[in-house]
Amino acid sequence: xxxxxxxxxxxxxxxxxxxxxxxxxxxxxxxxxxxxxxxxxxxxxxxxxxxxxxxxxxxxxxxxxxxxxxxxxxxxxxxxxxxxxxxxxxxxxxxxxxxxxxxxxxxxxxxxxxxxxxxxxxxxxxxxxxxxxxxxxxxxxxxxxxxx
Amino acid sequence: xxxxxxxxxxxxxxxxxxxxxxxxxxxxxxxxxxxxxxxxxxxxxxxxxxxxxxxxxxxxxxxxxxxxxxxxxxxxxxxxxxxxxxxxxxxxxxxxxxxxxxxxxxxxxxxxxxxxxxxxxxxxxxxxxxxxxxxxxxxxxxx
Numbered sequence: 203x204x205x206x207x208x209x210x211x212x213x214x215x216x217x218x219x220x221x222x223x224x225x226x227x228x229x230x231x232x233x234x235x236x237x238x239x240x241x242x243x244x245x246x247x248x249x250x251x252x253x254x255x256x257x258x259x260x261x262x263x264x265x266x267x268x269x270x271x272x273x274x275x276x277x278x279x280x281x282x283x284x285x286x287x288x289x290x291x292x293x294x295x296x297x298x299x300x301x302x303x304x305x306x307x308x309x310x311x312x313x314x315x316x317x318x319x320x321x322x323x324x325x326x327x328x329x330x331x332x333x334x335x336x337x338x339x340x341x342x343x344x345x346x347x348x349x350x
Numbered sequence: 351x352x353x354x355x356x357x358x359x360x361x362x363x364x365x366x367x368x369x370x371x372x373x374x375x376x377x378x379x380x381x382x383x384x385x386x387x388x389x390x391x392x393x394x395x396x397x398x399x400x401x402x403x404x405x406x407x408x409x410x411x412x413x414x415x416x417x418x419x420x421x422x423x424x425x426x427x428x429x430x431x432x433x434x435x436x437x438x439x440x441x442x443x444x445x446x447x448x449x450x451x452x453x454x455x456x457x458x459x460x461x462x463x464x465x466x467x468x469x470x471x472x473x474x475x476x477x478x479x480x481x482x483x484x485x486x487x488x489x490x491x492x493x
Contacts, residue, residue, distance in 0.1 A: 304396035312387035324392045328409040330491030331473050333484070335448060335466045 206239055208232060213242055230256060373453075374425040375463065378474065383421050384412050402490050403481025405459065410474045414467075422472070423447070426465060445469060450484065 212229040215221045221229065230253030232238070233246050273279050308315040308324050315321060377383055389412040399407055414422065426449050430438055438451040446468055453461035460482040464475040477486065 306394050306396070306398050308393070309386055309389065309391040311390065318398070321392060321394060322398060324390065325394055325407060325409065326491055328392060328411060328473060328475060329487045331411075332464050332466055332475055333487040333491045335446070335468070335473070 206237055209238065209242060213245060226252075227256065373463065373476075374428040375422075375465075375474070375476075378422060378425060379408060379410065379476065383425070384410075384414060384418050388412050399479065402479070402486050404477050404479030404486060406476075406478040408476045410472070412472055413470045414472050415470075419467070419470075429463070 209229070209232040212221060212225055212232065216226065216229055230249055233242075233249035234253060238246055274283075306316065306318055306321050308321045310324075381389070389410050391411075392407070392409045394407045395405065399405060429451065430440070430449070433451070437453075438449065440450075441448045446466065448467070449463070449465040451463040451465075453463065455461065456478075458480050459478050460480065461478050462476070462482045462484075464473075464477075464484075464487070466473045475487070479486075
């Protein structure tokens with residue numbers, strides 16, 4: 203079957219109301235072509251108009267499909283984003299507070315020392331000097347009784 | 351949310367910076383009486399102290415001058431003023447001057463200030479924690 207036969211059969215089916223959407227599209231396409239038989243030229247203008255309407259409808263459909271709500275505007279996404287933000291902020295804050303609560307530093311005559319062993323050794327020496335300052339055990343015991 | 355985060359950060363900084371707040375001797379820890387260049391200062395907070403039952407330890411070790419001694423003793427006297435006698439112990443002789451002060455606890459956190467002068471040598475310890483006591487010092491020194 204060539205285009206001339208197609209156009210004839212489809213035109214007949216079209217006017218009988220038997221064509222499918224796809225067949226109608228094909229029919230419009232054929233009328234847009236160069237090989238339209240002379241006796242069917244009378245329908246050409248109408249078919250081109252119908253084809254134009256069909257294209258507009260298609261475009262509208264495409265546009266309607268394009269108006270999809272972006273994911274970041276969807277309520278669920280917003281909730282998830284809020285929860286993630288809370289977790290991140292909470293984590294950062296916890297980390298910040300945790301780091302603020304950790305300190306191990308000595309300033310030895312203006313010189314900053316952060317070596318854990320050096321600082322803890324200094325701490326131990328200081329504690330020992332203070333503990334020894336009470337001399338005998340009686341005083342130490344007395345202090346313990348007082349403060350405990 | 352951003353505002354709350356800033357407030358939380360400021361509050362935590364305050365908590366860290368002002369452990370001795372409320373004591374007159376705080377100005378000594380702040381280096382306002384004796385310059386920090388002449389001191390050995392130790393500041394420990396957190397996990398390193400957990401085995402001693404402490405949360406904070408701050409000490410100073412230095413040699414003082416006469417003028418500084420007067421100022422320090424004045425500060426100590428002010429800190430002892432008005433406190434119940436059972437909260438502190440002082441002793442003094444030609445060689446030594448000692449002050450042990452148990453501060454009112456903050457919840458379960460006990461607070462203690464220890465001060466010792468041996469001639470011109472000074473040792474000050476401020477400590478906090480559920481087990482802050484003289485015994486803790488012994489434990490820390492592995493005595």
